[in-house]
Amino acid sequence: MTREYVATGPAVDANLFRHVVGHLASGVTVVTTRHDDRDHGMTASSVTSLSMDPPMMLACVNNAVPTATAIARSGRYTVNVLGRDHGDLAYQFAGPRPDKFAGVRIDRGGADVPMLAEAIAALECEVTEQVVGGTHSIFLGHVVAATAREGSPLTYFRGDFGRFEFERNDGAYQQARDMVLSRVFGPGEIITVDHLAERLDGDRARAFYALTRLAADGLVLRDRERGYVIASFDVRTSDATFDARLAIELGVIDLVVGRVDRPRLANARRHLDEMSRCLVGDQFLDFQAYLDANYAFHEAIVALAGNSLLTEAFSSLSIKNVMTRSFGITAESSASFLTVQRDLLVALENDDAGAARASARAYCELAKARARQLLTLTGGKV
Ligand SMILES: Cc1cc2nc3c(=O)[nH]c(=O)nc-3n(C[C@H](O)[C@H](O)[C@H](O)COP(=O)(O)O)c2cc1C
Missing domain, CATH: 1.20.120.530 (GntR ligand-binding domain-like)
Incomplete structure (x- = not known):
């Protein structure tokens, strides 16, 4: 369902908007597609997840660039998430040039859409809706395949590229992981944030971070009643x-x-x-x-x-x-x-x-x- 509203207030000054919105940090992706036997790819930061069930993404693309037309016509796009060392790729795909893929290692996804082999994650989408907003189109995409590998992302903030850093370093997670694998905590044992913090360095935030990652690894389970429980394994x-x-x-x-x-x-x-x-x-x-x-x-x-x-x-x-x-x-x-x-x-x-x-x-x-x-x-x- 699309619902339309009419804006009544005066628009904020464009330069002020550009300056202020630059404070919204984002990841950097290359959105790729293939149409009429031609590969297209563009650097895009206005990309985000939209819904979990069904899995959906959205990508905001300037209607004036060729990639917008190619996505609209092919009905597909792939979001390639760039890693921390891929600033050069971000620049390569940020300007109109005929040889965008020169020197770039690619794999092929569904419908032969190019996927950047070096990307730290990729989401293949089928377009379900194109919504026009100002100069851009929002392409809603139903995610049909997704892959990710270890790696830290490239970020974009106030017009420049940077790196992402976890506020809590990985040390607490590694320590907690070693404890679980070496059976300091037994299978089925409940492990609270306070309990783990005591065994680490007393910092509850670090312990919480470690537990979240252990849960993602499947080494601890999140039980509705009991909290974090060490996963049993036999x-x-x-x-x-x-x-x-x-x-x-x-x-x-x-x-x-x-x-x-x-x-x-x-x-x-x-x-x-x-x-x-x-x-x-x-x-x-x-x-x-x-x-x-x-x-x-x-x-x-x-x-x-x-x-x-x-x-x-x-x-x-x-x-x-x-x-x-x-x-x-x-x-x-x-x-x-x-x-x-x-x-x-x-x-x-x-x-x-x-x-x-x-x-x-x-x-x-x-x-x-x-x-x-x-x-x-x-x-x-x-
Ligand atoms: C960091 C960064 C983020 C960008 N994000 C977007 C975006 O989200 N949407 C968009 O339309 N253009 C974005 N651009 C600009 C496009 O990459 C640029 O217009 C590109 O030339 C489009 O490719 P094409 O001309 O081959 O279609 C971004 C550029 C940079 C450097």
């Missing part, structure tokens, strides 16, 4: 989690084989390549980076179905928690994890549903067996 939880992921992936294989979205599959391959840089031989060189790449790989496989409910179900599994508490306790691993995941990808690339199913099953069995082995080493519960 063989049953591990088996159930890997089985649930397998069930989702088998469903996705059945849905997509024969009509796999190639650019999305190419994204999955990029994550697999990243995994193989972090797991060399039978050793994790960087477990955290492996974990991020592994998560992104399986998320990309699930995203092939283009079904936000499946993606949501996948993200609710707390896979990272399960993997951190099992594979993450030692640098030792096995190269066979990479082999079966590569088999899965190749089977999807070859439209071979039988081979893809077999590889997904093999990977699940391998993960369950390894988690079981590690849990036995640590006394059955972590």
Whole structure:
């Protein structure tokens, strides 16, 4: 529903407005689209999330720039969130030039829309409405796919680029995380902000920040009645989690084989390549980076179905928690994890549903067996 109002007051002076509104800090994105076999991309800071259910974004674009026309005609756009070191990309996409994508590494999303490979997050949107406001159009977008990786964002404030810094540093979170992983707090134990603050340096705000991040990792749960509770983890939880992921992936294989979205599959391959840089031989060189790449790989496989409910179900599994508490306790691993995941990808690339199913099953069995082995080493519960 669109409701119109008529402004009656006199408008604030334009220069004053420009100066004052510059105090509203924002992130920086490059909004991309593809129309008539041409890629378009523009730096945009007037981009924000609009609704969670359904997942929606909005992007405000000057009607005078070619990207506005391209978005309106293609009915799609992708928001690429720039990282702290991407000031050069922001400048490159901020002016009208024919070779905007020169030297920029890109992947392809749905409908072949270019995605900046270096972006720290990307949201693929289908336009549901175009609302004109003054010189600009607001493109409301239904989010059909979203990915993010570790990284700090580029920011924009009073006409200049800067960096974002958490007021509370990461030290408290790392300390609290070590405590949970080394079982200073047991599974099912309630952990209050005061309690954690006592164990850290007495600062409640730092403790609160740490708990929020632990909850995002799935290491602690937010219980309506009891507050923060340490998530329990045992063989049953591990088996159930890997089985649930397998069930989702088998469903996705059945849905997509024969009509796999190639650019999305190419994204999955990029994550697999990243995994193989972090797991060399039978050793994790960087477990955290492996974990991020592994998560992104399986998320990309699930995203092939283009079904936000499946993606949501996948993200609710707390896979990272399960993997951190099992594979993450030692640098030792096995190269066979990479082999079966590569088999899965190749089977999807070859439209071979039988081979893809077999590889997904093999990977699940391998993960369950390894988690079981590690849990036995640590006394059955972590
Ligand atoms: C930091 C920054 C933020 C910007 N944000 C927006 C924005 O939100 N909307 C917009 O229409 N233009 C914005 N621009 C300007 C566009 O990037 C610029 O007009 C660009 O040339 C449009 O691309 P095009 O000419 O290829 O369509 C911004 C520029 C900068 C440097």
